[in-house]
Amino acid sequence: LKLSLEPLRVVEGCNFVETAALCTGAGASLLGEMEGDCLLTGDIKYHEALAAKESGISLIDIGHYESERYFASCMQKALQNKGLNGIIANSKNPFSYIKG
Numbered sequence: 001l002k003l004s005l006e007p008l009r010v011v012e013g014c015n016f017v018e019t020a021a022l023c024t025g026a027g028a029s030l031l032g033e034m035e036g037d038c039l040l041t042g043d044i045k046y047h048e049a050l051a052a053k054e055s056g057i058s059l060i061d062i063g064h065y066e067s068e069r070y071f072a073s074c075m076q077k078a079l080q081n082k083g084l085n086g087i088i089a090n091s092k093n094p095f096s097y098i099k100g
Contacts (some may be wrong), residue, residue: 009061010047014038017058024067031057042067065093 019036026043031052039057040063052059061096 011059013053013056013058024071
């Protein structure tokens, strides 16, 4: 799976990542409950980034929409494997990017 994210916003809280966590959407509020060296999520706020850096946790901001784009189809497949139906609504990222 390639997310094709460029540029990538990162907070370097640690030098070596042994365990990483992923939370779709905006998951930085889970930092206090997370066990790991690095969190990949979207919508990371400035003060959340400062707190993570102080705690030695690295962050990779993969974007809110971008983090959810592939999750929906993965969840739908998992539900189908359990005999359940999932309805996925197609959406587009409301943001566009301007190169300077």
